[in-house]
Amino acid sequence: MAREESVEASRLLQSFERRFLAARALRSFPWQSLEEKLRDSGSELLLDILQKPSGDSVTLSESSAIISHGTTGLVTWNAALYLAEWAIENPAAFTHRTVLELGSGAGLTGLAICKMCHPRAYVFSDCHSLVLEQLRGNILLNGLLLESDATAPAQHPGHTTHNTESPRVTVAQLDWDIVTAPQLAAFQPDVIIAADVLYCPETVLSLVRVLQTLSACQKDRQAPDAYIAFTIRNPETCRLFTTELGKAGISWEAAPRHNQKLFPYEEHSEMEILKLML
Numbered sequence: 368m369a370r371e372e373s374v375e376a377s378r379l380l381q382s383f384e385r386r387f388l389a390a391r392a393l394r395s396f397p398w399q400s401l402e403e404k405l406r407d408s409g410s411e412l413l414l415d416i417l418q419k420p421s422g423d424s425v426t427l428s429e430s431s432a433i434i435s436h437g438t439t440g441l442v443t444w445n446a447a448l449y450l451a452e453w454a455i456e457n458p459a460a461f462t463h464r465t466v467l468e469l470g471s472g473a474g475l476t477g478l479a480i481c482k483m484c485h486p487r488a489y490v491f492s493d494c495h496s497l498v499l500e501q502l503r504g505n506i507l508l509n510g511l512l513l514e515s516d517a518t519a520p521a522q523h524p525g526h527t528t529h530n531t532e533s534p535r536v537t538v539a540q541l542d543w544d545i546v547t548a549p550q551l552a553a554f555q556p557d558v559i560i561a562a563d564v565l566y567c568p569e570t571v572l573s574l575v576r577v578l579q580t581l582s583a584c585q586k587d588r589q590a591p592d593a594y595i596a597f598t599i600r601n602p603e604t605c606r607l608f609t610t611e612l613g614k615a616g617i618s619w620e621a622a623p624r625h626n627q628k629l630f631p632y633e634e635h636s637e638m639e640i641l642k643l644m645l
Contacts, residue, residue, distance in 0.1 A: 425478045425509060443475045446563035449638045450596035451479040452627035458484040460558065460592065467556035467591075468492060469541070469577065470564040474505045480560075481511055486534045490554055492541035503538055511536050543573035551577065552584035559593040559645075566600070571608045579615040582645035593643035594622065598636050609641075618644045 454461060454476070461484035468477050471491040481489050491502055506513050514537050539554075559581060565571055582590060599605055612619055622640040
């Protein structure tokens, strides 16, 4: 009986830890189960919970609405969690490199990479002013130094107070429909990532245009690695993405599925990460 109670307590701890790591709303925590367990086990279980999670954590401010003020970028979507898990399992893809994230939203993926994968520099980008405002707040909330806003980090060489153990962090306003080749070239990324940005045909076409432009403006530099994570909601939209990549001369392959299971997903979702060869 004691073994069964231990297993149940372990599951309860894991549930709390995963929900905490995923920045879930407090109402999603198993409070009733916790209350019942505390009556039986006393303070020992409470101490275990207070000591969780181990390692680093990410704190986020999000909107309570899926769509707010005309944008979906104020909440974290499943593919962002999935890409963060993949990055934590594959830190070498980002270590000592400059990362450009397209459509950063609330910033969870980038914050996880900044804290766990040790990039040299990280550029968060989005187009909506409210998303950018919330994004800056989340970066500061997690103790990262935020450089002055810029079209590209190359225009801001950094501050003398910068902690060399932390990446140079920049937030850029980036509208995929009007951004120019010189603006994209100035970022000089080693890695490009995006999560859950394939939600409509128009966005797919704009994204492929940006990726094609980034590919063309490398000149003598080594082409950046690119990883696009998405939830398969509409197979036709996913097929459009791969078709447009082919038209742009961008080859791709599916990244191997990872074993990290850090985040709980509220609903059944089929997710995938494509590695692009720019």
